[in-house]
Amino acid sequence: MHFSKAIKQAVFSLSFVGAATVGFADPLPSWNSGGTKSAIIDFVEAVTDPASEDYVTPADRIAVFDNDGTLWAEQPAYFQLFFAIDQVAKMAEADPSILTSDALKAAAAGDVEGIVASGKEGLLQVLGAAHSGMSVSEFKANVAAWLAEARHPTTDRPYDEMVYQPMLELLRYLRDEGFATYIVSGGGIDFIRVLSEDAYGIAVNQVVGSSLVSEYVVGEGAPMLMKQPDLFFNDDKGGKPVAINHHIGKRPIFAGGNSDGDFEMLEWTSAGDGPSFGLYVHHTDAEREWAYDREGHIGVLKRGLDEGADRGWFFADMAQDWAVIYPNTAE
């Protein structure tokens, strides 16, 4: 977080006011008191106060958030992979001849380890089968049907109820304070758009993500946008600032992520001229969620941990900073 000295002083005095009012108007009730919660509130107060020298005009209050592991859970595998596996199984029921490889057979059998064993090529086969060869509308209908029925393998919750309550509060708080909130995810743009409005209150035009090539096709009937198997854009690492420029056209002043795939997005956000806030969600809670960072097959956070504090970024330590993880859970 980059603050002028004047604002640091103002923030210091504001913190007393904050303490006095927190009882009846806490914008982040599921966040435990502490440095990160205070820093978020101090930042928002500073950039929204017209008298502050860190004031930012509403049109420039852009906040961007990664999705997997930042706004909802991502273990034991990206939820979009579970969708793909379930989708291949469903397609194979209708037409078993589609199972032309070991990876697709593993997917149809719900054998995640089998898919992983088939390597990157196998993984792309499974994703490709579920994500291409149909129109964007058909794809979205498939995702919606899956979301309505599917349950997470260990929590047994619907996937869209594995969003993080503290992050929902943060999104709402930022919007209440005049921010535009965007998702900037390595996940699929068409996939996330099916749930973004209901799950996060984020309109579809404020979702940025990875995507396959799609093609405008006019056949016998109505024109369609057909999803092709080739990758159009990989919205990860340095791709995130590129996609932010492409879709939003402005540099954000607030960025939230959870892995090294988000590093460049936080770096780009922090490199702006004015005030900025970088937030890393740190998965430290093996009991209520999952604990992982430096090692693993997903959501690796290594460089972020090593450099984040020096860069002025804040960490949401899930075990310590979050009173609840998921919505509608009494904890």
Add this chain to the structure above:
Amino acid sequence: MHFSKAIKQAVFSLSFVGAATVGFADPLPSWNSGGTKSAIIDFVEAVTDPASEDYVTPADRIAVFDNDGTLWAEQPAYFQLFFAIDQVAKMAEADPSILTSDALKAAAAGDVEGIVASGKEGLLQVLGAAHSGMSVSEFKANVAAWLAEARHPTTDRPYDEMVYQPMLELLRYLRDEGFATYIVSGGGIDFIRVLSEDAYGIAVNQVVGSSLVSEYVVGEGAPMLMKQPDLFFNDDKGGKPVAINHHIGKRPIFAGGNSDGDFEMLEWTSAGDGPSFGLYVHHTDAEREWAYDREGHIGVLKRGLDEGADRGWFFADMAQDWAVIYPNTAE
């Protein structure tokens, strides 16, 4: 335009009310009375009236517009080409060694015919020199500096004062009625964003266009987005519906264009389930602007003229339907 029968009747009765009120609250004062103006107003009244069966909720009131030849002029060549030519000349002043081809030499000499004579490859060299090899911020600063100084070769007006007054009124009218207005242009997204807010009241995140690859680069100093010479996306013809899905994520209900490059955008818009409006700006005014359609090197409108009426689209005949062309002109 696709209207239910009930709404046609309502529209018929509304037209009397419209006639009575037009004297003091005409939303489109620079449009002459006539079929196209009435059709636009009837459509907007229908989709914004909660009692109408053609009512469209504000979140789905998406309007998309081509830029060159639709919102501003495009003759005798795309304005972005004039920018590129001027930019190459400016760069050559600082470093003449950049003029490594006949096309670049022609550009530096302001010789448009020479560039055209060098073919597509030469044209791409000129565009490439002006549009790549610098950061997005530098590029935008170049465009802003050019817009402030450059004058159109025949009208001597600043380019951003060659926007069409009737279309400015249409954009404002649609926004006043709860529409989100987007530009969906074959022109460059970074280029148009420099002027979209001031010229059209369209925020940068609502600009969709063609683009070159850009790359996130971290060097000694601050990170940068560097513009590369390779094309990332060509936002023309079937690319327009693809880009609309990519950026907006919803099908528009209003689309305006002026050439066959916009045909698929109007087709896609009209193929939605609900009411829709397709508008073609028809360049018929050789006196106040330019007259061209079926033939030429730019803005060719052939299929649109042949099929538009049957598809229920409307034409803004510039000579007949527009009382003025450019803002601040007494005519």
